[in-house]
Amino acid sequence: MSLQRKTAVQWLLLSLINLGCIGAWLYSPVPFKNNSNFHTLSQQWLDDQSQLNTEEYLTVNANRMTHSTIESLNGKFRHATLTADITQSGNDALQVQVVRAKLSQDRELFAIEKTPELFFRRQYVVQEGSTLNYSLLATPSENTLCFFLHEMDRLRCMNH
Amino acid sequence: MSHSFTLKNGSKALFNPEDSRLSITTPLGEVQHNTLGRAESRLLDLLLAEPGVIKSREQIIEHTWNDRVVASGSLNQVVFSLRNLLNDSRDHEILMTIPRRGYRFNPAYVSAGTTPQIQPTPAPVELEIPRAPAPTADAPAPVPAPVEPKQPIAWLSIAYAVTLLTCLATLAHYTFSAKAPSIEVASTQRDQLTINTLGSSRDSARALYTALEQQLQDLPKHLIGQVWINQSRSNYSISCIRADQSTRNMLFNPQQKPLASLLAQCLEVTL
Numbered sequence: 001m002s003l004q005r006k007t008a009v010q011w012l013l014l015s016l017i018n019l020g021c022i023g024a025w026l027y028s029p030v031p032f033k034n035n036s037n038f039h040t041l042s043q044q045w046l047d048d049q050s051q052l053n054t055e056e057y058l059t060v061n062a063n064r065m066t067h068s069t070i071e072s073l074n075g076k077f078r079h080a081t082l083t084a085d086i087t088q089s090g091n092d093a094l095q096v097q098v099v100r101a102k103l104s105q106d107r108e109l110f111a112i113e114k115t116p117e118l119f120f121r122r123q124y125v126v127q128e129g130s131t132l133n134y135s136l137l138a139t140p141s142e143n144t145l146c147f148f149l150h151e152m153d154r155l156r157c158m159n160h
Numbered sequence: 161m162s163h164s165f166t167l168k169n170g171s172k173a174l175f176n177p178e179d180s181r182l183s184i185t186t187p188l189g190e191v192q193h194n195t196l197g198r199a200e201s202r203l204l205d206l207l208l209a210e211p212g213v214i215k216s217r218e219q220i221i222e223h224t225w226n227d228r229v230v231a232s233g234s235l236n237q238v239v240f241s242l243r244n245l246l247n248d249s250r251d252h253e254i255l256m257t258i259p260r261r262g263y264r265f266n267p268a269y270v271s272a273g274t275t276p277q278i279q280p281t282p283a284p285v286e287l288e289i290p291r292a293p294a295p296t297a298d299a300p301a302p303v304p305a306p307v308e309p310k311q312p313i314a315w316l317s318i319a320y321a322v323t324l325l326t327c328l329a330t331l332a333h334y335t336f337s338a339k340a341p342s343i344e345v346a347s348t349q350r351d352q353l354t355i356n357t358l359g360s361s362r363d364s365a366r367a368l369y370t371a372l373e374q375q376l377q378d379l380p381k382h383l384i385g386q387v388w389i390n391q392s393r394s395n396y397s398i399s400c401i402r403a404d405q406s407t408r409n410m411l412f413n414p415q416q417k418p419l420a421s422l423l424a425q426c427l428e429v430t431l
Contacts, residue, residue: 004168004250007316014319021323021330042409045416088333093340117393135343137356137388143405146388148358150341155358155390157399157407 031089032060038145038158046110073109094134101126121152163208164271177205187314199224199238212267214258353383358390378420383427400426
């Protein structure tokens with residue numbers, strides 16, 4: 001085989017490999033191609049038997065997610081909004097980086113010092129630049145989303 | 161005077177007629193020294209003295225063999241050998257045959273001016289001129305248009321590097337799910353209710369279900385939907401998808417609240 005033919009074959013193979021890789025990128029599964037909105041309600045029973053109610057909204061697309069939370073306890077409210085860029089995504093996992101965290105007030109509604117683990121986790125999550133890892137759990141329909149947030153040890157199911 | 165020119169694979173060649181030394185530098189920087197035979201050296205010197213000018217067979221024989229009587233195939237043999245050395249044996253783009261007129265050196269491959277001498281290596285490789293194959297130097301062929309010398313090897317190296325990076329990026333993209341922190345789920349079906357327990361491993365997820373099994377016996381039979389249960393230290397968190405696709409989440413200490421009643425509350429649709 002002449003040098004020219006060998007070179008041509010190499011170019012052809014390299015082109016095919018590159019096309020294959022680019023195709024794999026373009027057609028790789030993206031969990032949220034368009035904006036999707038989910039919401040849910042949560043209840044947490046504290047040590048003093050009081051009930052912390054939480055309403056959560058999640059807007060997510062292929063590049064960014066925004067998670068808003070309103071907590072209420074004994075008639076007092078506190079809300080927080082977390083915006084994060086999706087840095088990696090797969091069929092059953094999502095990795096995001098926090099770009100902005102907005103809290104209506106720094107003071108927690110309950111005595112969080114009694115649960116230092118939760119305090120430190122919340123401190124991590126509201127730091128800009130923090131990396132958060134979500135495991136997506138299989139649900140029976142696209143109207144629902146269940147995930148486990150590793151950094152918060154938090155399990156959530158949400159619906160449209 | 162030395163002659164410098166380019167080969168089709170991008171190599172640089174420097175020919176010194178005084179010692180018949182042809183040095184070829186590849187695009188990767190490797191230098192190969194060859195000592196040409198007398199006839200090959202004189203032929204190359206003649207053609208490179210005036211690149212692009214056609215030299216007739218008679219002129220070449222006169223210059224190369226000093227008017228000695230040589231067999232008609234000798235010139236063909238020398239041209240054939242030289243083309244092999246210049247990697248020009250296939251398309252004759254460098255050492256061109258001009259039908260019925262003679263030969264010329266393609267000026268497109270000649271570098272402007274003379275190139276500084278390449279440092280000789282201690283052990284130069286002596287040229288072995290192939291003799292066995294039949295010469296084809298006189299085969300009539302269409303005159304190819306002069307082309308600009310290219311450097312396919314250098315571009316190919318860049319293409320290999322780009323391909324490697326593309327493949328690595330694709331691999332990293334697809335192995336993300338495998339590298340990401342994971343949580344295992346063990347599922348159990350009870351009538352129309354699916355109970356999923358979570359754990360760091362499949363075994364721990366099953367162990368959690370086993371630990372809760374007795375409490376789950378108290379669950380009402382009519383419950384419909386899916387529930388996920390996770391244990392974090394002394395607390396349980398439960399997440400439910402109800403029959404109407406609405407969701408609820410609860411976090412509690414099982415010492416304070418019984419699991420079965422909270423599961424029922426989690427799954428029951430409020431009217």
